[in-house]
Amino acid sequence: MTDDEPDPGVPVFEARGVSRTFRRSGTRGRVLTTALDGVDLTVRPGQRLGIVGESGSGKSTLIRVLDALLPPSSGEVLFRGRRIDNASSRQLGDLRSSVQMVFQDPRSSLDPRMTVGDIITEPLRSPLLRSRPDVPRNHGERLAEVLEQVELEADAAGHYPHEFSGGERQRIAIARAIAPRPDVLIADEAVSALDVSVRAHVLNLFADLVRSDRLTLIFVSHDLAVVRHVCDHVAVMRSGRIVESGPIEQIYASPAREYTRNLLASVPKLRVRTASSRRTATEVPDEMPPGPDDPPA
Amino acid sequence: MGALLRIRDLRIGFGRAEALHGIDLTVGEGARVGIIGESGSGKSVTALATMGLLPDTARVSGSIELGGRQLVGLSDTGFARLRGDVVSMIFQEPMTALDPTMRVGRQVAEVLRLHQGAPAGRARERVIEMLSQVGLPDPERISMSFPHQLSGGQRQRALIAMALINQPELVICDEPTTALDVTVQARVLRLLDEQLDAAGAACLFISHDLAVVSQVCDEVLVMYRGTIVESGPIAQVLENPQHPYTAGLIATARIDQIEPGRPLPVIENFWDGKEGRP
Amino acid sequence: MRRSHPLVVGAVLVGLICILAVVSFFWTPHDPGLVDASIALQPPSRTYPLGTDGFGQDIFSRILVGARICMLVGVMAVTIGALLGVPIGILAGMSRRHVGRRIMRWADIFYAFPALLLAILLAAANGTGSTMTAMIAIGISSIPAFARVANTASRSVMSRDFVAAARSSGIGWTAIAWRHVLPNILPVVLVQVSSALGRAILAEAALSYLGVGTQPTTPTWGRMLYDAQKFVYDHPAQIAVPAVFIAITVLGFNLLGDGLREALDPRLRQEA
Numbered sequence: 063m064t065d066d067e068p069d070p071g072v073p074v075f076e077a078r079g080v081s082r083t084f085r086r087s088g089t090r091g092r093v094l095t096t097a098l099d100g101v102d103l104t105v106r107p108g109q110r111l112g113i114v115g116e117s118g119s120g121k122s123t124l125i126r127v128l129d130a131l132l133p134p135s136s137g138e139v140l141f142r143g144r145r146i147d148n149a150s151s152r153q154l155g156d157l158r159s160s161v162q163m164v165f166q167d168p169r170s171s172l173d174p175r176m177t178v179g180d181i182i183t184e185p186l187r188s189p190l191l192r193s194r195p196d197v198p199r200n201h202g203e204r205l206a207e208v209l210e211q212v213e214l215e216a217d218a219a220g221h222y223p224h225e226f227s228g229g230e231r232q233r234i235a236i237a238r239a240i241a242p243r244p245d246v247l248i249a250d251e252a253v254s255a256l257d258v259s260v261r262a263h264v265l266n267l268f269a270d271l272v273r274s275d276r277l278t279l280i281f282v283s284h285d286l287a288v289v290r291h292v293c294d295h296v297a298v299m300r301s302g303r304i305v306e307s308g309p310i311e312q313i314y315a316s317p318a319r320e321y322t323r324n325l326l327a328s329v330p331k332l333r334v335r336t337a338s339s340r341r342t343a344t345e346v347p348d349e350m351p352p353g354p355d356d357p358p359a
Numbered sequence: 360m361g362a363l364l365r366i367r368d369l370r371i372g373f374g375r376a377e378a379l380h381g382i383d384l385t386v387g388e389g390a391r392v393g394i395i396g397e398s399g400s401g402k403s404v405t406a407l408a409t410m411g412l413l414p415d416t417a418r419v420s421g422s423i424e425l426g427g428r429q430l431v432g433l434s435d436t437g438f439a440r441l442r443g444d445v446v447s448m449i450f451q452e453p454m455t456a457l458d459p460t461m462r463v464g465r466q467v468a469e470v471l472r473l474h475q476g477a478p479a480g481r482a483r484e485r486v487i488e489m490l491s492q493v494g495l496p497d498p499e500r501i502s503m504s505f506p507h508q509l510s511g512g513q514r515q516r517a518l519i520a521m522a523l524i525n526q527p528e529l530v531i532c533d534e535p536t537t538a539l540d541v542t543v544q545a546r547v548l549r550l551l552d553e554q555l556d557a558a559g560a561a562c563l564f565i566s567h568d569l570a571v572v573s574q575v576c577d578e579v580l581v582m583y584r585g586t587i588v589e590s591g592p593i594a595q596v597l598e599n600p601q602h603p604y605t606a607g608l609i610a611t612a613r614i615d616q617i618e619p620g621r622p623l624p625v626i627e628n629f630w631d632g633k634e635g636r637p
Numbered sequence: 638m639r640r641s642h643p644l645v646v647g648a649v650l651v652g653l654i655c656i657l658a659v660v661s662f663f664w665t666p667h668d669p670g671l672v673d674a675s676i677a678l679q680p681p682s683r684t685y686p687l688g689t690d691g692f693g694q695d696i697f698s699r700i701l702v703g704a705r706i707c708m709l710v711g712v713m714a715v716t717i718g719a720l721l722g723v724p725i726g727i728l729a730g731m732s733r734r735h736v737g738r739r740i741m742r743w744a745d746i747f748y749a750f751p752a753l754l755l756a757i758l759l760a761a762a763n764g765t766g767s768t769m770t771a772m773i774a775i776g777i778s779s780i781p782a783f784a785r786v787a788n789t790a791s792r793s794v795m796s797r798d799f800v801a802a803a804r805s806s807g808i809g810w811t812a813i814a815w816r817h818v819l820p821n822i823l824p825v826v827l828v829q830v831s832s833a834l835g836r837a838i839l840a841e842a843a844l845s846y847l848g849v850g851t852q853p854t855t856p857t858w859g860r861m862l863y864d865a866q867k868f869v870y871d872h873p874a875q876i877a878v879p880a881v882f883i884a885i886t887v888l889g890f891n892l893l894g895d896g897l898r899e900a901l902d903p904r905l906r907q908e909a
Contacts, residue, residue: 116540117511129805151809158807171798175820175902181799184816190807228398238802257397257567262611262623269622284540287615291623311619328545330570332612334594335577 072143074246074278075105075128080137080147081302082123097123098134099302107245110272110279112289112310114325115299121282124299125248128280129161130154159191162239166251168231172223178234179205179219185242197242208237212267229260233267240271246278247271253288261288268292286322287329290314298322362424363388363528363561364409369421369431371404371413378404380585381421386529386561393564393572393593395608396582402565405582406531409563410448411438426528444474447522449551451534453514457506464490464502467521474525489520494550512543519551523558530555532564536571548574569612573597581605603630644896650889654882658708661701669698669856678872687878690864696878699856703879706857707838707886710772714837715830717776718783723826725780726787727814731795741788744781752778752840753847760849768857771850775840779833786829790822824898831894835887842883858883 082098097120105111113121126132127139130146139147141157162185165171172181183201191197198204206216212233223231232252239247249268253261269292272279283289289296290310297307298319306319317323364386371379379401386392394402407413409423411433423430425446430438442448447470450456458466467489468482483502490498493516506514515535522530535551536544552575555562566572572579572593579596581589581604589602600606607629617623666686673693681688687696722744729740756774760766794800794817803813842859844850851857858879865875 116542126801131801131804151807155807158805161805163802163805165798165802167798171802173797173799173817173821176816184803184808185806188807189809235802242806258569259397259567259608259611259626262614262625263627266622266625269620284542290619291614291617324542328541329615330541330545330548330568330574331615332570332573332597332609334573334597335575 071107073104073106073140074109074142075103075280076138076140076143077101077103077124077128078138078140080124080127080134080139082120082127082132082135096302098127100137101302101304103297103304105246105278105280107278108276109295110281110293112286112293112296113280113282113299114284114286114289114296116284116325118301119299120302121299122250123302125163125250125280125282129163129248130157155190155193158188159194159197159242160244161246161248162242162244164232164235164239164247164249164252167255168223168228168235171235172231174223176222177219178221178223178226181223181234182208182219182238182241185238188242191242194242204241208241211240211271212237227260228256229263232256232260232264236264236267236271240275243275244277246280248280248282250282251284252281254283254285265291284325285329286314286326298325361388362386363390363426364563365422365424366405366409367422367424369405369408369423370419371401371408372418373414373416378585379408382582382585382587384580384587384590386563388528389559389561390578391555391562391564391576393566393576393579394582395566395569395572395579397567399584400582401585402582403533406448406533406563406565409529409531410442410446411435412448443470443521443527444525445527446529446531447525447527448531448533449515449518449522449535451537453511453518453538454506456518457514459506461505462502463504463506463509463517467502467517467524470521471524485524486520489524490517493517493520493523493554494546495520511539512547515539515543515547516550519547519554523554523560526558527560529561529563532562532575534566535564537566537568544571551575569608581608606630642896643892644900647889647892647894647896650885651893654704654708654886654889657701657704661698661705665695665698665701667695667698669694669702670854671695678868678875680874688874690861690875691868692864694856696861696875699861700858700878700882702856703858703861704882706768706851706855707841707883710768710775710841711834711838711886711890713772714775714779714841715833717773718779718833718837719826719830722780722783723787723822726784726789727791727818727822729784730788730791731810731814731818737788737792741785744784744788747778748781748785750778753844753849756844756849766844766849766852768851768855771841771844774844775837778840779837782833783826783829786825787822790825791818794818794821823901827898827901828894831890831892831897834890834894838883838886838890842879 080098080101081096084095084097101124113124115121123132127134130149134147138145146154146157183205185191186197186201186204205219209216209218214230214233214237223234226234253264256264265288271277272292279292281289281292293310295308296310296313297304298321299305300321306313306317306322313322317326362385366382366384368381368383369379370377370381382405394405396402408419409430411430413419419431421431425441464483464486467486471482471485486502487498490501495501495513495516501509501513501517509517532551536547539547548571562575564572564575577593578591579593580587581602583604589596589600589605596605597609600609604626607626610624610629611626614623671694675693676689677691677693679685679689685695685697687700690696725740725744729737752775755778756766756771759770759774763770800813800817803817841850841857842862845857845859846863851860853860861879862876865879868875
């Protein structure tokens with residue numbers, strides 16, 4: 063497939079030395095926590111980039127900074143060659159009209175008081191998107207189109223999110239994201255909250271969408287095995303830094319870092335316990351140095 | 360080995376709907392039984408019924424016998440005597456399962472004192488010992504911490520300590536690692552495996568993830584819409600699933616064996632939810 | 638299983654009071670202001686359904702007219718409070734944390750300022766207390782409560798992912814406030830409205846009782862309580878009548894608020 067060659071044009075996203083700290087009031091006054099620590103990242107058009115890491119590694123903060131939902135504390139973020147860190151909302155028109163997001167938990171990402179139809183067409187009603195020529199004008203038509211694309215019944219539009227199962231809700235969130243025909247789709251742990259049996263369905267949907275619409279995809283997950291099915295590149299994050307990155311198959315087959323190997327080994331696999339295997343339940347080392355389970359939430 | 364938990368023709372209804380359509384299951388002493396199914400399949404309801412934690416509006420019929428005691432129709436005080444002593448539960452969300460206003464050590468000690476009437480000094484010793492046994496670093500400090508000061512993994516470890524401190528005969532785990540990261544999940548699962556072994560406790564392990572169940576259990580029950588569609592030793596079920604739904608679950612769990620770029624198998628490839636209903 | 642419907646019960650009680658208020662415009666059995674010492678403190682009879690008060694005025698007629706003022710004060714005061722308080726709260730809830738905190742600090746200063754003091758000040762500025770000054774005083778003093786409730790609720794709505802999703806599609810702040818924040822905080826605001834209505838009615842009664850609200854000749858339920866207190870031992874029914882009507886109204890509004898909250902929630906509506 064020749065489509066997989068990354069376009070040599072301007073990168074979609076470029077992060078240069080991006081850091082982000084959060085101020086949190088703890089028991090002994092205010093504490094500064096570093097969520098991102100000098101991250102450099104380039105996303106090329108058509109690339110399907112996976113970002114993996116444990117919770118607290120900074121992956122969610124990174125995509126929120128990329129999507130200008132959070133300003134970085136220092137460093138530069140560029141979208142198609144233009145600075146978007148600390149830009150005013152008027153200067154973000156290009157970003158807002160080209161990038162859409164899918165979040166982890168559809169219970170939180172779908173407004174419980176809006177019908178599915180209103181939710182999906184909301185981006186189409188955005189003043190920024192109306193100015194773009196290729197954004198569908200006919201909302202009803204586009205709604206029917208995307209509902210079919212995510213394999214939901216057409217009459218779903220009149221119902222409320224709580225009437226659907228977790229997997230269906232995540233498909234509604236995906237329908238909302240693709241409704242304005244974005245160039246870039248950012249998915250934040252989009253399958254982590256779903257049952258394993260539903261996960262495959264949603265992953266297939268992502269794979270189809272990316273292939274047919276030639277989207278640039280940024281897919282955040284803590285599960286390398288999942289990322290492998292939708293991405294061609296991967297960046298591994300730990301403690302706010304990118305510790306390893308490259309083509310997915312290379313990293314999946316031979317990770318350079320101990321940390322990445324642990325991530326891979328931790329994915330539960332089907333196995334049959336026998337008396338002898340009881341001792342070696344999983345190949346994960348007891349603690350990953352320096353090793354707290356994960357930073358306090 | 361005798362049967363520790365014996366459930367016969369258990370039916371549970373809410374309002375007009377029935378959530379559980381008469382299930383039978385047996386957990387032997389020290390056995391590890393996994394219940395797998397999607398959300399709404401009735402797996403959690405089964406666990407809650409065994410713990411006596413169903414809401415008042417639930418209609419329960421059939422029989423749940425735990426170590427010879429009939430639990431259906433047992434009063435709340437009767438259940439309270441069993442809970443934390445003979446049977447204990449590990450919940451999905453450790454943050455909500457712990458009281459945010461109470462120090463971790465006191466919460467663990469409370470379970471101990473409630474059932475064993477241990478004096479405060481002895482209880483504290485035992486709590487510290489238990490916290491270190493579940494692999495918490497610096498158990499003295501952890502016991503003085505509030506739940507929000509711990510990480511998700513540490514909270515789940517504290518819950519495991521709480522569930523096992525009275526050496527119960529049965530531990531019910533309801534999706535104990537679903538809220539955790541893969542790496543933390545792997546460590547917590549291994550800890551659970553070791554601790555159950557050490558305590559010799561039986562376990563009823565509820566999950567939507569067949570791979571997770573296979574890390575801890577020897578037997579598995581597959582539930583679908585309030586009935587058990589398949590059961591047996593894990594090896595046998597994985598090797599030769601009888602029900603198409605089970606075959607679908609196994610296929611979706613083997614995501615690592617599918618070549619990237621190919622569509623992942625979904626349940627619907629195996630079963631449309633209609634044919635072969637038991 | 639049948640559930641009781643607070644919405645229906647609340648609506649019936651509030652509707653009843655509304656009907657009394659409307660009827661009073663067209664008809665009362667007697668002139669509510671007619672003083673006749675010769676028929677003072679009569680027990681309920683055919684001519685005087687609820688008896689007469691210490692001035693010989695017909696209690697039922699005064700209750701009818703009182704319902705009017707009671708409703709007017711309650712509704713106007715809460716409207717003032719909600720129309721000013723909710724936007725302040727939403728603004729604070731949607732702005733950055735330290736900005737929001739500063740806005741709420743100001744609201745808290747008002748919170749510490751009792752309606753009574755405000756009513757006395759307004760009455761002093763106006764020369765005399767009136768229904769209008771009571772209404773404004775109660776309304777202003779209920780702003781902080783609305784702002785607070787709206788602030789906390791909006792802040793929690795703002796942390797939900799659907800707001801992030803809307804922002805990332807370029808939906809503006811005003812649209813987010815209208816489309817997402819307001820509908821989602823409406824349930825808590827409604828509960829606040831119903832309890833504020835109850836409190837406003839009680840506050841008006843208290844202000845009238847103290848003489849800085851509605852003036853003596855105008856019949857209000859609070860005034861009636863005040864006038865009846867002299868007879869509390871000999872004629873307890875004198876105090877019971879307005880008290881019962883106040884209680885019915887407050888209860889009605891609280892039930893109505895609860896019922897509306899349920900009815901407006903699509904998740905609860907399905908099961909009803």
